[in-house]
Amino acid sequence: MPRKMQWIWRSLIAILVSSLMIATTIALQPTHAAIAPLPDPYLTSGKFVDGERVFSDYLQTNLKDDKARLGLGVIQFMRGTERLMQSLDRYGMMQTPLSGLVPFLRLPIPKNPQPQTLTYEGLQQVFQTWIDDLATVRNTLEPIKDGNFKLALRLGLIRLDFDGNGKATNDEMLWQIFNAITGANVTEKDAQQFLIAFDRGDALWLQGYTHVLGAIGEFLRAYDSRELFESCAHLFFQRVDTPHKFLITPRRESPDEYGYSFSPFEFLDLVSAVHLTKFPLADPQRMKTILNHLKSIVRLSRESWQSILAETDNDREWIPNPKQVSVIPQARVTDDMVKAWFQSLDEIESILTAKKNLPFWRDAKLSINFPRIFTEPRPFDLVSWVQGTAATPYLEKGTVTNMNVWNEMIRAFGSNLFNFTIWFN
Helix, strand or coil, rough: CCHHHHHHHHHHHHHHHHHHHEEEEEHHCCCCCCCCCCCHHHHHHHCCHHHHHHHHHHHHHCCHHHHHHHHHHHHHHHHHHHHHHEEEEHCCCCCCCCHHHHHHHHHCCCCCCCCECCCHHHHHHHHHHHHHHHHHHHHHHHCCCCCCEEEEHHHHCCCCCCCCCCCCCHHEEEHHHHHHHHCCCCCHHHHHHEEEECCCHHHHHHHHHHHHHHHHHHHHEEEECCCHHHHHHHHHHCCCCCCCCCHHCCCCCCHHHHHCCCCHHHHHHHHHHHHEEECCEEEEEEEEHHHHHHHHHHHHHHHHHHHCCCCCCCCCCCCCCCCCCCCCCCCCCHHHHHHHHHHHHHHHHHHHCCCCCEEEECCCCCECCCCHHHHCCCCCEEHHHHHHHHEEEEEEECCCCHHHHHHHHHHHHHHHHHHHHHHCC
16 A cells, blocks of 8 residues: 555544544543533523523532522522412502502502402412521532532622512513612613622522521411401401401402502501411421521521622622622722621620520510520410510510610721621521
8 A cells, every 4th residue: 555545544443533532531430521501692682481490400410500509599589479479469458658658669660450359378488488498508519619600690680570470571671670679760771780799608608598588488378367367457458368358449359440549548547457367386396497587597697797708709789888889870888897797696606696685675684585586486475565564474584685786886897787688687
């Protein structure tokens, strides 16, 4: 065979062998070499169910991809929020000045022309579904350990299908919800530019918030509020299953037709609501769950801030350390704020573990053992708590929380203490 032909054949054989080796290498790659999905396409299109399925499948074989895990957690959280909004829409929640007084009723639910009748059991199921959805998010986020990943998201462009019609429109974007709840004046251009690089500190923050919201949900399920529901749920929903049929007037069932105007009877309803905030204990175990939630909030807030303080970059921060800049305009975190926050976490932990008590406003010699409210629960009576008699079973002589800690919080955060507390978690 001519030398030239030999060279050609050898080259072909070498190429063939190399190709086989490359193909074999690719075939034998572990499954974690698969391309990780991105959450943005699912969040901005409102296709949460598809996103949850894709990310769950991916994480089955890529357990240590914490960036993808956070993406799944965000999708699940938004899906749970969407499910809550759809439930409120299904039962014809009304947008009135009164609904603005209740945090989760501030959600901009569109008018439902044909709402279902809301029963007490139906409302309790809404609460339970919300609790379960939060637990799903929490379980997804708990394994996250990687301190180096970044997940960039444009939160304002997330779409939620408020009314469950299968279409997430421009009017159902998160920046619109933010404006409705807070009264802000964010524009779509602002939302497009609002890009956040989430990291482990933010993952811990979100995990902590599932405990905050979960504690609220558990309280709503721990007590039997049926009497309050039957007497006052008509203030918020168009059609309510109540023995007091006179409460469901045409004005309630068709608010758009009549228009909203404050009725003197609503004042009486509000008085009744205060009077009826007196609930029998339905599920004592849920009170212990609330206490565990509160302890987890403190633990995760501390871990979150430890992670945030360890950061040395300055990359589109959601919650910055004192050396970083937040994507939130004019939101500045100082060393004094961080110091005061850690001191407050230590103090709250002491209260939750009964090392310190809450002061009792009726007698300075006595104090309230706060965790016993949850470990030894009793019926809840709002008026009796304000008066002080409901605290009697939990009164004792003990070390009271250090008021200097709380005064330092006020000094460090000033008039924005409440807003920073919500933000810091």
